[in-house]
Amino acid sequence: MRNILLLIVLWTGIHANAAGEYDVRDFGAAGDGKTLDHEAINRAIDSCEARGGGRVVLPAGTYLCGSIRLKNNVELHIMSGATILAAPPSMKAYDEAEHFGGPEYQDGGHTYFHNSLIYAVGKQNISITGRGMIDGKGLTRKDTERAGNVQGGSIGTGDKAIALKNCRNTLIRDVTIYRGGHFGIIMTGCDVGTVDNVTIDTNRDGFDIDCCKYLTVSNCKINTPSDDALVLKSSYALKRPVLCEHITISNCVITGYKVGTLLDGTYLPEKVNWVCGRLKLGTESNGGYRNIAVTNCTFMYSSGLAFEEVDQGLMENIVVSNISMSHVHHYPIYITTGCRNRGPKERTDVSSAADIMISNVMADDVDSLAGIIITGMPGHPVRNIALSDISIRYRGGGAKELAYKNYREQGTNYPEPKFAKETPAYGLFARHVDGLDISNVTFHTAKPDYRPAIMLDNVNGATISNLKAPVEKGVKKIVTVRSKNVTVK
Numbered sequence: 350m351r352n353i354l355l356l357i358v359l360w361t362g363i364h365a366n367a368a369g370e371y372d373v374r375d376f377g378a379a380g381d382g383k384t385l386d387h388e389a390i391n392r393a394i395d396s397c398e399a400r401g402g403g404r405v406v407l408p409a410g411t412y413l414c415g416s417i418r419l420k421n422n423v424e425l426h427i428m429s430g431a432t433i434l435a436a437p438p439s440m441k442a443y444d445e446a447e448h449f450g451g452p453e454y455q456d457g458g459h460t461y462f463h464n465s466l467i468y469a470v471g472k473q474n475i476s477i478t479g480r481g482m483i484d485g486k487g488l489t490r491k492d493t494e495r496a497g498n499v500q501g502g503s504i505g506t507g508d509k510a511i512a513l514k515n516c517r518n519t520l521i522r523d524v525t526i527y528r529g530g531h532f533g534i535i536m537t538g539c540d541v542g543t544v545d546n547v548t549i550d551t552n553r554d555g556f557d558i559d560c561c562k563y564l565t566v567s568n569c570k571i572n573t574p575s576d577d578a579l580v581l582k583s584s585y586a587l588k589r590p591v592l593c594e595h596i597t598i599s600n601c602v603i604t605g606y607k608v609g610t611l612l613d614g615t616y617l618p619e620k621v622n623w624v625c626g627r628l629k630l631g632t633e634s635n636g637g638y639r640n641i642a643v644t645n646c647t648f649m650y651s652s653g654l655a656f657e658e659v660d661q662g663l664m665e666n667i668v669v670s671n672i673s674m675s676h677v678h679h680y681p682i683y684i685t686t687g688c689r690n691r692g693p694k695e696r697t698d699v700s701s702a703a704d705i706m707i708s709n710v711m712a713d714d715v716d717s718l719a720g721i722i723i724t725g726m727p728g729h730p731v732r733n734i735a736l737s738d739i740s741i742r743y744r745g746g747g748a749k750e751l752a753y754k755n756y757r758e759q760g761t762n763y764p765e766p767k768f769a770k771e772t773p774a775y776g777l778f779a780r781h782v783d784g785l786d787i788s789n790v791t792f793h794t795a796k797p798d799y800r801p802a803i804m805l806d807n808v809n810g811a812t813i814s815n816l817k818a819p820v821e822k823g824v825k826k827i828v829t830v831r832s833k834n835v836t837v838k
Contacts, residue, residue: 370404370426371397373412380410382434385442387414390425397423402474407431407481415442415507419469419477427481427524435466435487435507435530443507444468454585454692455633458508458531459559465512466530476520477511485510488530490553508532510551513539515587521547527612532557533571536564538587544569550611552576559584560591560636570602571626572611574619578603578626578651581641583662584633585692590662593630594639598646603628605651605678618650623767624678626651630664632764634700635692637662648674653712655680656705657764659687661698667705674712680719680766681712681741684734686726687759703732713742717775717798719766724759725781730809735786736777745794747775752800752824756780774804774828776818785811792818799824806830814838 371393374380378389390412393405402422409430417433419425427433436442446461453460462468466485469475489508510529513519519542526533529551536542537559546568549555555571558564559582571578579601583593605626610617618624628646630638637658653674658664664686674681686700702725720743725731754773762768772778776792779785785808792802802818803826805811811834813827820826829835 370406372406372408374408378407378412380408380412380431382411382413384413385415385436385440386412387417387442390414390417394418394420394423394425407433407479414466415440416444416463416465417467419467419472419475421472422474424476424478425467427477427479427483429480431479431481433466433481433483435485435510437487438489438506451588452693454635458535459537459582459584459586459633462509462512462514464507465509466507467510468512469516470514471516473517475513475516476522477524478520478522480523482525482527483510485526485528485530485551488528490531509535511535513537515539517541519543523547525612526551528608529553529555535559536561537584538591539564548612549573550608552608555579557582558593558596559633560587561593561596563595564597566596566598566601568600570604570611572604572606572608573626574605574607574624575621576625577629578605580629581638582631582633583636583638585635590636590692592636592639592662594641596641598628598643601646603646603648603651616650624651627653627655629655629657630667631655631657632659633691634658634660634662634664638664638667640666641668643669643672645671648672648677650676652679653677653681653683654707655683656702657683657685657687658700658702659685659689659759659764660691661696661700663700664702665704669707670709672710674710675714677712677715679716680722681710681715682707682721683766684723684731685759685764686724686729686731687762687764688726689761689763699729700726701729705733706735707739708737710739710741712740715741715743717744717747717794718770719772720775721777722766722772723777723779723782723785726759727781730781730783730807732782733784734782736790737786737788739789740791741776742793742795743775743798745775745796745798747771747798747800749799752828773800774802775800776802778804779808780806782808783810787811787813787816789815790817794819797821801828802826804828804830805832805835808832809834811835812838
């Protein structure tokens, strides 16, 4: 009888542990910042998964790590005071990048996942939580590391802080990522997930959402002076065009300050030629974007909103509202299609964009290099674009001759206005558009600008109502070229 009772007690203990916590120190982790701890953490994760799942806990300490492999039904909990520190390449602590097995139509960073600090492929019900830090000090910022025929990573070289591929039911909450390598977070082909209250302070991409569905991003702060902060992509990394769709982004802060100054609260300007730190759809756009909502976000010392469909996909049903911007280094709003067509040559699709609504935007101290830009392609206009309740304060200073500039067609060019330089209108330039509604839009200029406020080139069906925009003497407020059915109220 005693033996039976003992067995019951032992079984009960195991059962409770299965739904409980697994302290990584019990599996050999030192947390001293010197000992490689990732295999101890991986043992804790394996044990947790084997017993049905639970929480793997990192108490306060510094855990020097290479690749940590997340498993089904496991929560990796980084407690306050705990840091996962990415090991340097010299320690050869990262898994080898996997074999892709086909043409790569995307950068290596989008292709390979195993060479990451924390990764999961094909898993479900996984979480990364806690108020601790992930410090990617030892991660490379490049995507061209090579080992034989492997692009994007090599044995011993990690290039991403968190990488999730083909995962379902994911949660990332409360963690801080400092120096995230090539990507602070990349999620590719992931369905149903939440990213909430995450802080990322890094110098390449902050958070890439690639070919994902049903993802909610909220209350995040992302600082990336030299690359995109929060970016949706639709690459060919799954070896087929896949839409990025049903994505909601709310209450986020996007900045481009010097790396580290978001975390320490000093918010120092970064001295680079062009500060990025923006929210973008693109550039990878093989499948495209559909049913995207962005609301209640703040941009400081950064670029603005960029919607770029250039790889034969579609971009439709995009709603943006309640946006505040200050010190915008480039355009405040950029919508474009093109024919870069980075993908299989046999595809015959044409990039398209339609049904984009942007409202309640306030922006100040905006660079006058380029205003709002909306461009399609000859014979393939973007359709049904609505801008309402927008107020933008530009720096001004545009020379008179810029009004006669032949602004380049997007074509096969990389979709960045900085390469085309100034626009012929200071407030809004639109070309190859069918259906443009502009209402309650106000432009200001700090210095005189001798360009028109709005230029419409090959626009069919435009309504402009309640436009308030200064123009200098002798300069038309609205210029139309090759356009028809334009109504000004």
